[in-house]
Amino acid sequence: MVRDFSLFTSPGMLPTANGDPHAAVACVHAGPPIFYSTSNTRDGRGTWVITRASDQRRVLQDTETFSSHRSIFASVLGESWPMIPLELDPPFHGVFRSLLNPLLSPKRVMALEPAVRERAIKLIDRIAASGTSCDIMKDFAVPFAVNIFLRFIGLSDDGLETFVGWARDLLHGDKEQRPPAARAIVAFIDELATERRKEPVDDFMTFIVKAKVEGRLLSDEEVRGIGVLVFVAGLDTVSAAICFDLAHLARNPKDQELLRSEPDRIAVAAEELLRAYSTIQMIRVATKDVDFKGAPIRKGDYVSCATMIANRDPAEFECPNEIDLAREDNRHAAFGYGPHRCLGSHLARREIVIGLEEWLARIPAFRIKTGTEPITFGGHVFGIENLILDWS
Amino acid sequence: MRVVVHKARCQGHARCWARAPRVFKLDDAGYILPGDIDVADGEQLLASQGVRACPEQALEVDEPPANSIVERDTRKVQTGIEKDKTIIQFATDPVDHAKITELRDREAIRNCLYRYCRGIDRADEAALRSAYWPEAYDRHGPYCGPAEDFIQFALGLPGHRNIHQITNSLIDFISSAEAAVESYFTALQRGPDTDQEIRQTLLCGRYCDLFQKRQDEWRIAERTVVYDWIEEQIPPAILEADRFGRRQPIGAPHPDDPIYQLLKGHIPTDQDGVEGPQLGAA
Numbered sequence: 001m002v003r004d005f006s007l008f009t010s011p012g013m014l015p016t017a018n019g020d021p022h023a024a025v026a027c028v029h030a031g032p033p034i035f036y037s038t039s040n041t042r043d044g045r046g047t048w049v050i051t052r053a054s055d056q057r058r059v060l061q062d063t064e065t066f067s068s069h070r071s072i073f074a075s076v077l078g079e080s081w082p083m084i085p086l087e088l089d090p091p092f093h094g095v096f097r098s099l100l101n102p103l104l105s106p107k108r109v110m111a112l113e114p115a116v117r118e119r120a121i122k123l124i125d126r127i128a129a130s131g132t133s134c135d136i137m138k139d140f141a142v143p144f145a146v147n148i149f150l151r152f153i154g155l156s157d158d159g160l161e162t163f164v165g166w167a168r169d170l171l172h173g174d175k176e177q178r179p180p181a182a183r184a185i186v187a188f189i190d191e192l193a194t195e196r197r198k199e200p201v202d203d204f205m206t207f208i209v210k211a212k213v214e215g216r217l218l219s220d221e222e223v224r225g226i227g228v229l230v231f232v233a234g235l236d237t238v239s240a241a242i243c244f245d246l247a248h249l250a251r252n253p254k255d256q257e258l259l260r261s262e263p264d265r266i267a268v269a270a271e272e273l274l275r276a277y278s279t280i281q282m283i284r285v286a287t288k289d290v291d292f293k294g295a296p297i298r299k300g301d302y303v304s305c306a307t308m309i310a311n312r313d314p315a316e317f318e319c320p321n322e323i324d325l326a327r328e329d330n331r332h333a334a335f336g337y338g339p340h341r342c343l344g345s346h347l348a349r350r351e352i353v354i355g356l357e358e359w360l361a362r363i364p365a366f367r368i369k370t371g372t373e374p375i376t377f378g379g380h381v382f383g384i385e386n387l388i389l390d391w392s
Numbered sequence: 393m394r395v396v397v398h399k400a401r402c403q404g405h406a407r408c409w410a411r412a413p414r415v416f417k418l419d420d421a422g423y424i425l426p427g428d429i430d431v432a433d434g435e436q437l438l439a440s441q442g443v444r445a446c447p448e449q450a451l452e453v454d455e456p457p458a459n460s461i462v463e464r465d466t467r468k469v470q471t472g473i474e475k476d477k478t479i480i481q482f483a484t485d486p487v488d489h490a491k492i493t494e495l496r497d498r499e500a501i502r503n504c505l506y507r508y509c510r511g512i513d514r515a516d517e518a519a520l521r522s523a524y525w526p527e528a529y530d531r532h533g534p535y536c537g538p539a540e541d542f543i544q545f546a547l548g549l550p551g552h553r554n555i556h557q558i559t560n561s562l563i564d565f566i567s568s569a570e571a572a573v574e575s576y577f578t579a580l581q582r583g584p585d586t587d588q589e590i591r592q593t594l595l596c597g598r599y600c601d602l603f604q605k606r607q608d609e610w611r612i613a614e615r616t617v618v619y620d621w622i623e624e625q626i627p628p629a630i631l632e633a634d635r636f637g638r639r640q641p642i643g644a645p646h647p648d649d650p651i652y653q654l655l656k657g658h659i660p661t662d663q664d665g666v667e668g669p670q671l672g673a674a
Binding site for chain 1: 401403404405406407409410418420421422423441444445446447448449
């Protein structure tokens with residue numbers, strides 16, 4: 001029941017030149033549907049690992065048995081307040097979720113689309129004008145995704161570098177780097193909330209400080225819980241997804257040419273890329289002893305639902321390790337299952353699709369620059385860095 | 393077609409809406425509106441794709457009609473991005489695709505009905521057997537029991553001259569893999585009775601068949617023969633060969649009938665008779 005597996009330390013999970021961490025984790029499907037990993041969190045805790053998509057769906061839908069309240073952020077500071085709504089369980093979760101849902105609904109995202117496209121075009125035109133190669137993360141993915149996100153919560157680009165630095169230290173840093181990053185983010189959110197209370201403007205934080213749930217204004221801790229979650233969630237994931245996608249297209253010229261010549265296929269292709277290169281591991285805490293397919297899960301145990309594992313499940317996806325940009329019936333787990341389904345999923349999808357559309361329309365056939373090697377890594381959030389594309 | 397909405401399971405992924413926005417309506421928060429959905433004709437394929445796109449499995453098709461089921465081999469064409477572009481465009485047209493599947497199902501059912509007629513009229517065991525699923529049941533006038541026994545009974549009637557014709561067929565799909573089929577028949581039958589007297593009968597009626605599709609093949613699972621007309625005729629006293637005169641050749645049992653010359657090389661050697669009769673009737 002115990003297996004030598006960890007999203008942090010198994011082969012292919014540490015920073016690897018030209019790595020393929022998604023293929024590396026897919027090997028768990030040769031084994032049982034559930035097993036125990038003795039070290040599968042950032043701080044080295046053990047978790048049960050759920051490998052099958054159908055079982056992850058069951059776990060993530062059953063919030064009574066598998067709670068998401070574990071103060072993953074606050075614990076870095078030795079505190080225990082929840083990020084909201086992620087770390088609240090129903091029914092209280094629903095109160096906050098209903099408050100936030102309309103802000104990132106499919107309809108609202110459609111309204112944001114022109115601004116997203118304009119930003120993509122501006123960045124890519126600048127890249128195309130300045131040469132025939134670029135660092136995708138630094139020159140495109142981050143300034144694109146983070147700008148959209150900052151605009152959404154009502155911040156200017158000025159702090160972009162600083163914010164991205166905080167997020168990187170928090171999500172990928174070590175024991176020394178994480179607490180200062182967490183403190184900086186909390187201080188920033190608290191200060192922003194204070195400012196918006198004093199001088200309301202038309203932005204996300206103003207909406208939060210003025211919002212009411214159950215007939216009352218939100219407490220400071222609730223405002224902070226929401227602000228921190230949105231801040232952390234928006235800074236890293238979309239840019240990582242765009243990088244993985246462009247790396248795939250750089251390495252697979254046929255796929256690249258197909259999408260360039262038939263851009264109508266990009267929306268469906270983006271779903272397949274989300275499936276194949278999903279980045280998030282979700283963890284739940286058992287609220288009681290429960291027998292799960294023969295595994296004795298005990299109250300308080302961590303249960304890992306890694307999207308990148310569910311999305312390579314052969315029982316859910318035909319030939320899961322083949323990347324078929326026209327794949328049908330692609331109900332992948334990249335944004336999770338259950339009530340905590342990624343609140344920003346609709347915006348993230350549109351950013352990815354628009355980013356790919358404009359990139360392929362403006363940049364000719366590209367490849368990974370000779371002599372450079374992208375570095376991939378596993379962990380709570382999978383990533384890829386040093387992706388240098390070349391179209392000379 | 394009807395889509396059952398398990399509203400409580402919806403988590404706002406909106407994948408159904410992305411696939412078929414005219415079928416699946418969302419509220420302002422991006423979650424599906426409550427209530428089951430009656431899907432309009434022409435939207436059925438998109439609707440079933442929307443159902444299958446739901447990560448939470450919050451949607452369910454209530455009794456999918458045959459024409460909304462995308463067959464595997466056709467779907468390969470649709471997703472095969474390397475394939476010829478014209479084919480892809482053709483196959484991704486939802487209306488055409490649903491229609492093609494339905495037409496294929498209907499034609500396969502008709503084909504099976506015709507195989508039965510060849511089987512009976514030519515005493516062609518393979519053709520007759522290929523019309524029924526192995527455990528099929530047949531309520532066939534004086535005979536009532538497993539179709540296998542009926543086949544043995546029908547093949548054991550030497551010296552018979554039968555002409556079975558299928559006319560009106562109404563095919564109603566119960567699900568993607570079952571159909572209720574009513575087929576009018578006209579049967580001219582002549583042969584020795586139990587007392588060795590030659591009798592000639594005109595029979596009309598209807599085959600009421602439950603058809604089932606298994607691994608892409610349609611066959612009869614249950615048959616009830618309903619009789620609507622019977623006419624005892626006076627059998628001619630002269631031999632067939634004399635009556636037909638120069639009108640040759642005269643129909644004969646398997647394998648002597650001229651049709652089997654035509655089919656030569658296409659008839660399977662195994663006892664299933666699956667491929668041969670299909671080709672023969674096509």
